[in-house]
Amino acid sequence: MSKRETSSEIDDAAAHWAMRIDEAVLDDAEQAAFDTWLRADVRRIGAFARAQAVLVHVKRAKALGSDFEPATFAPEREKGGAADVGDDADDVAEEEPSAPTILTRRRLLVGASALAASAVAAIVLPTRQAAARIYETARGESRLVPLEDGSTVTLNTDTRIAVTMGGDRRAVELLRGEVLFKVAGAGRPPFQVEAGGASLQTEKATFAVCRLDARPLQVKVCDGTVAVERPSTKPRLLHANTQALLPDDGTMIERSVTPEALQRELAWQEGMLSFEDTPLTQAAEEFARYSDRRIQISDPAVAAETVTGRYAANNPEGFARAVALGLNLHVQSTPGGIIVAR
Amino acid sequence: MLDRCDFSHARAVWLSRQILPHEPALRAQLSRWRVPDGLDVDDVIQETYAKLVMLEDVEGIRSPRAYLFQVARSVILMHVRRSRVVSIQAVEQIEQLNVASDDPGPDEQVSDRQQLHQLATMIAGLPKASQAAMMLRLVHELSHREIGERVGMTANAVQKCLAKSLSTFMRQLGRGGTSGSEASRTRAVKDDQPIHVEARDQL
Secondary structure, eight states: OOSOOOHHHHHHHHHHHHHHHHHSOOOHHHHHHHHHHHHTOHHHHHHHHHHHHHHHHHGGGGGGOTTOOHHHHTHHHHHSOHHHHHHHHHHHHHHSTTHHHHHHHHHHHHTTSHHHHHTSTTTSOOOOOSSOEEEEOOTTOOEEEEOTTSOEEEEOSSOEEEEEEETTEEEEEEEEEEEEEEOOOSSSOOEEEEETTEEEEESSEEEEEEEOTTSOEEEEEEEEOEEEEETTEEEEEEOTTEEEEEOTTSOOEEEEOOHHHHHHHTGGGGTEEEEEEEEHHHHHHHHHTTOSSOEEOOOHHHHTOEEEEEEETTOHHHHHHHHHHHHTOEEEEETTEEEEEO | OGGGOOOOHHHHHHIIIIIGGGHHHHHHHHHHHOOOTTOOHHHHHHHHHHHHHTOSOOTTOSOHHHHHHHHHHHHHHHHHHHHOOSOHHHHHHHHHSOOOOSSOOHHHHHHHHTHHHHHHHHHHTSOHHHHHHHHHHHTSOOOHHHHHHHHTOOHHHHHHHHHHHHHHHHHHHHTTOOSHHHHHHHHHHHHHHHHHHHHHHHO
């Protein structure tokens, strides 16, 4: 080994193999080349494992949805990374001559397809009118929507919102489901949220609102201050690390929560559900929001067992199996659902 | 050695959820631990992941964060012992270093909450053509050939372009940042590397 390969060179090669293997199964010759490559240095094994892990992580960007606009996030890169980006662009240009022109031309060809909506949005920024725009997610989906004022809204499973932006209005109506708002502030008109008869208003805050059938409206404030108003009551201010339940009878139940607990309850942003000493029935109910596969527990003693830990929200089966292992229970997968029993 | 590696999707998911978020903290720790000459932080990180991918079972690991730190420390110790140049004191020093506590630092918690936002920023930071290819791959799950047909590139060029973007993400995520300044710092570190190689050769 006269010249030891740098870890950065190894990372590049590992990224190549991870992308290649993600695309399709290797043929025999490729597999042999891959094995030879891996065997030569233990760092390559680690770099490849890491490349796969990073790819899994990056794939969560799917939740950004097809009308994610990279341009909304672009200003950051003009600060210090401009040289870096320019450099990369040059490198890429060898492979892709005048890419932007091609994209623009393609856009005309493809018309209003998903491609135009996602990939090209960075180049052509449509001017939005003040009409409300609807965003929604299906069961098991989540999605981050950047708003033009710099705020973001993250939609949890089975959620629907209407956004009105423009002029002196920043307003979102939560029609159903659960959302997390990160409101950008500083000298902008107040940000308003309407949900089930309650009006919330803030200058700048991070807060979640949950509107589900058969449950009281719930507001959780992580950061900043949110004013809550209902026709029946006087406005109240909710501060950071506060949770409020607003049942239909017009009352409001307020309690403070730790940042850690809030964090846990908002794990759905990462596609996870996080429990701490949560009764199994309650956990099963949570999973039911994310999947049509129901977890069924008929034994009350089993239902009262508690669970702790983070689990993938879209994998009730995996959750049931993991829990069964810990609590010494049995899991049976049937077409009708997942049965957990002693 | 290869037959002990678990390159399954399940292991990759575990690494991405349980290990990757703690990598910036580990890197910060490693720079405080002063990695022995001839080894840099990235080497230690790669060898650490190699050990993690060779574990037979990860379900039993209660605190992945503490475990990650422990594995990284064992990697350093192995190198220190093997090099024989380093004094016994250095070994003792490293052995005495506490493995980090189980609580993730505030940085990690923030990044946890902002992960999606971070991903969006990372993608926005790519050159435009790479951005388009990446979005078609991630959101629409098109094959390299299909992406090529839409953006006017060969499948091979798409593969190269995606691999390059992934490699960029690997560098950014390790450093826990996505902002422009982080990116340029990454580049500066990269430029330093030939010097490291020379230093190594002299050993």
